[in-house]
Amino acid sequence: MHHIFLAFCLHVITIPVYGWGFFAHQRINRLAVFSLPPEMLVFYKPNIEYLSTHATDADKRRYIIPEEGPRHYIDIDHYGQAPFAALPRSWEEALLKYTADTLQTYGILPWYLTQMLSRLTQAFKDKDPDRIMRLSADIGHYAGDAHVPLHACSNHNGQRTGQQGIHGLWESRIPELMADKTFQYLSAKAYYIKDINAYTWQIVLESAAAADTVLQQEKLVSDRFPSGRKFAYEKRNGKLIRNYATAYAKAYHGALGDMIERRMSAAISATANYWYTAWINAGMPVLNNLKKGSRTQDPVHPTPERMIGRQEA
DSSP: OHHHHHHSSOOOOOOOSSSSSSHHHHHHHHHGGSSSSSHHHHHHHGGGGHHHHHGGGHHTTTTTGGGGGGOOOOOOGOOOOOTTSSSSSSSSHHHHHOOOHHHHHHOOOHHHHHHHHHHHHHHHHTOOOHHHHHHHHHHHHHHHHTTTTGGGGSSTTTTTOOTHHHHIIIIIIIHHTTTTOOOOOOOOOOOOOHHHHHHHHHHHHHHHHHHHHHHHHHHHHHHHHHHTEEEEEEEEEEEEEEOOOHHHHHHHHHTTHHHHHHHHHHHHHHHHHHHHHHHOOOOOOOOOTTOOOOOOOOOOOOOOGTTOOOOOO
């Protein structure tokens, strides 16, 4: 009893998680760099630490910018049943069918991600290194979120089914425990996305289709796991953190198979594909003389024929 009382007297907090968690978002942005062609790698590789460190800026903005939250998710099940044909894929058409308030309430992730690609394309055209890096870091974040099943589901933290905390378990706790031990990341070359809107919606629909499995498997593991062994306390940055026990997280990870690894690998590939596509659409500007903190006005060299053979499969 003394130890229990002591635990509750200490500063105990639960980790808030909004996206993949700091670890996974940073890993996604970092590894995406290595899928880029040499013409982009000469600029992205020297800035890899910036891309990693700032991979979570979008989550931090949620605390200070009210409009930021809806950019990270879409409660797509609000709009009916899969494949959600009633929901327009075009932002303009969606605005005509639903109010802006409705779209904001249930999330705008796929539409916003497409808009961010347009901004990155313009930054490449402007040869603005700081804006390229800032937008690239954010796009990696939103692309990562789009690959999370619970970001495409209104029961995003198991709040409707008594599974509060599953959000952080799936996208933060398990990657932190397992990524360096068992995950194998693909390093396929980035390819050109012919239809950005269709590509983005396909990612979201795949996430939405996996949401039921994410929730059902956690319920099954919870039902067979001894009570009292589901959570544990651990020291992190001098604070006592209540988190899912390692044994429980591993059991849930096993029940899901390689789902988390596959979605994280897909997020890495998609991030590189988005960056590459924006660069191609900007006319493939030369990047080897760009440096963060400066801005050059060198002419763009539009040679789109160079990307033939590297299109979306």
